[in-house]
Amino acid sequence: MDFLKTMKDLAKSDIQRIVLPEGEEERNLVAAATIHAEKIAELILLGNEEVIKEKAKKLGISIEGIEIHDPAKSEKTGTYAKEFYELRKAKGVTEEMAAKTLLDPMYYGTLMVKMGDAQGMVSGAVHTTGDLLRPGLQIVKTAPGISVVSSFFVMLIPNKSYGQDGTMLFADCAVNPNPNEDELAAIAISTAETAKNLCRMDPKVAMLSFSTMGSAKHENVTKVQNAVKKANEQRPDLAIEGELQADAALVEKVGKQKAPNSKVAGEANVLVFPDLQAGNIGYKLVQRLAGAEAIGPICQGFAKPINDLSRGCSSEDIVNVVAITAVQAQNTK
Known part of the structure; x- marks a missing residue:
């Protein structure tokens, strides 16, 4: 069994929307071009649209057809901030704090998954595991019957x-x-x-x-x-x-x-x-x-798939983890 080929074939059989919060990072852009070209997943890149397009141009890659969201400008940010406030107000989060928090692409991306605007998220080329786990546990939380991520x-x-x-x-x-x-x-x-x-x-x-x-x-x-x-x-x-x-x-x-x-x-x-x-x-x-x-680390136990990367990952690693995340999403419908 060629594990990675199997994951990619399964991902292609039922396309899922996967958000990459580190959309301005070059390895993510190279991976995004491959994922889009091979139809492994439907991607959403987070970040400044001009920066993303300029970097893609310098890298000599095409990201034509890939959706880009800028949390600072997106019409979704207000809706997500309200949802985050409702989820966390008992913990002392105010509406103002929620609005500021949603400018963080890690929180914006996690809310996309929570609200069903994406089926999974992959991060970690820049951010730490803790940066991923905090919004994941606060927003998506654990799957029913699972006590630990x-x-x-x-x-x-x-x-x-x-x-x-x-x-x-x-x-x-x-x-x-x-x-x-x-x-x-x-x-x-x-x-x-x-x-x-x-x-x-x-x-x-x-x-x-x-x-x-x-x-x-x-x-x-x-x-x-x-x-x-x-x-x-x-x-x-x-x-x-x-x-x-x-x-x-x-x-x-x-x-x-x-x-x-x-x-x-x-x-x-x-x-x-x-x-x-x-x-x-x-x-x-x-x-x-x-x-x-070694492919991973892949998270398990979240109600919806949110996955980490090593900060030393390659663009190929990102492609592989996105494929696995897409298959996880198929299994959590």
Whole structure:
């Protein structure tokens, strides 16, 4: 399975409107030209229209036919500001504060998604993850039944020796620094659902630790064990097991030796890390040492798709995340 080709083909099959708040940023403009030309999504760029068009001209690319909104001039800004005021007035936001806030393209873009004027948003080439999460949690909020927003990376293993045809999901590698056992259970469930609904995988979720099935005793191990129990109580239909060491999760021989009764050990295609340090280190090691392609971080748990980018992303990365966001939007109709 060519994961990215599959995402792009799915995106093209049911075109979604995706807003790029960083519309004046050059990588976004190059990506926008590609996305528009390949009909991956219908885009909205946010920013000063003259600046955007002048930059596109200097880059030698065409953005003809792509919608541009300037929050400082848009007729939508007033409507969005009223909606934001209603959402946040109990938190002390005044109408004046709301009007000023909506000049921020991150808030304008998030309100576009909330109001149904866009089906998803992609940001992060310039803004931080926190810049994306704040308006997302204030405006779009979490999906029904989901208690925590988290993230995952799609890891494409070049020799296809692990995961499902070389495709694996790693979570959470970007959002929650030290999830408690309830949050860890929620992350496992969300990532299993993502694997099934977005990636068309049969999820086999390993909740990782430095212990396998009680081989070590420590409060950090107990947290993972309790998270596994809670995830299984909430979703007995999903294959979520642990605690497992990474080798027991990935290598069939080791899995059979260390966890002989497990349906996941040695066959995991979803890895849930116990905290952000482990997750962030883990995906970067696999990316660099195994030559894997790391796509993300992709957010999960929002009521509507809002996705982050690495500030070191390429224009190709933006194209890929927009395609994934469009497929997420198809699944959240």
